[in-house]
Amino acid sequence: MKKNSVFIATSLDGFIADKNGGLDWLQEVPNPENNDMGYADFMQRIDALLMGRKTFETICGFDGPWPYHKPVFVLSNRLPEIPKGYKGKAFLVNGSLTSVLSQINALGHNNLYIDGGITVQSFLKEDLIDELIITTFPILLGGGTPLFSELPERRNFELAGFASFLNAVTQSQYLRKR
Numbered sequence: 001m002k003k004n005s006v007f008i009a010t011s012l013d014g015f016i017a018d019k020n021g022g023l024d025w026l027q028e029v030p031n032p033e034n035n036d037m038g039y040a041d042f043m044q045r046i047d048a049l050l051m052g053r054k055t056f057e058t059i060c061g062f063d064g065p066w067p068y069h070k071p072v073f074v075l076s077n078r079l080p081e082i083p084k085g086y087k088g089k090a091f092l093v094n095g096s097l098t099s100v101l102s103q104i105n106a107l108g109h110n111n112l113y114i115d116g117g118i119t120v121q122s123f124l125k126e127d128l129i130d131e132l133i134i135t136t137f138p139i140l141l142g143g144g145t146p147l148f149s150e151l152p153e154r155r156n157f158e159l160a161g162f163a164s165f166l167n168a169v170t171q172s173q174y175l176r177k178r
């Protein structure tokens with residue numbers, strides 16, 4: 001079984017980064033015990049990540065060690081190659097989404113974490129997302145990088161799970177109804 005999943009945090013108004021591309025609003029909810037809100041369990045059940053170039057660059061800019069223990073495939077038409085220091089951890093891919101998925105699936109990676117706003121939107125446009133796990137933070141950013149955009153037609157999902165964390169954050173798990 002192949003599965004393409006999204007695990008992403010949004011503002012109440014549906015942005016995944018603020019107007020400056022910032023993510024500091026994710027740290028505004030007090031989290032003294034570092035509750036990971038299901039992230040480690042989710043990461044356990046995926047085989048690889050497929051992210052947009054902009055998300056990759058954001059992660060490369062974080063302080064600290066490379067955060068992933070699974071292969072990361074980076075979608076880009078512009079990046080000539082994966083920068084030094086990330087080779088062997090991240091791999092450049094491009095072409096149609098179905099051909100990119102076939103290449104990654106052929107390597108035995110069947111459960112994929114799809115990450116990045118434009119990237120998730122392009123997967124949704126082609127109806128290639130099976131699961132959405134959306135963690136909503138109680139803030140209106142008023143603009144920024146949107147999670148969703150227009151689609152050619154409706155897509156129905158069913159609620160498969162729901163949780164709340166830290167008395168502030170809600171998390172919904174939706175599965176594509178086909």
Ligand SMILES: NC(=O)c1ccc[n+]([C@@H]2O[C@H](COP(=O)([O-])OP(=O)(O)OC[C@H]3O[C@@H](n4cnc5c(N)ncnc54)[C@H](OP(=O)(O)O)[C@@H]3O)[C@@H](O)[C@H]2O)c1
Nearest residue numbers: 009016017052053054055058075076077078116117118119
């Ligand atoms: N809140 C969260 O949980 C969360 C999670 C992830 C990311 N973010 C934030 O979201 C922002 C990045 O998201 P984003 O929407 O700006 O961009 P993105 O999806 O990360 O990256 C977009 C880029 O990916 C490449 N790409 C996407 N689809 C492609 C396709 N079908 N074929 C070829 N290349 C494709 C293109 O790169 P080229 O231009 O190189 O061709 C495109 O410019 C960052 O600020 C990041 O911090 C937040």
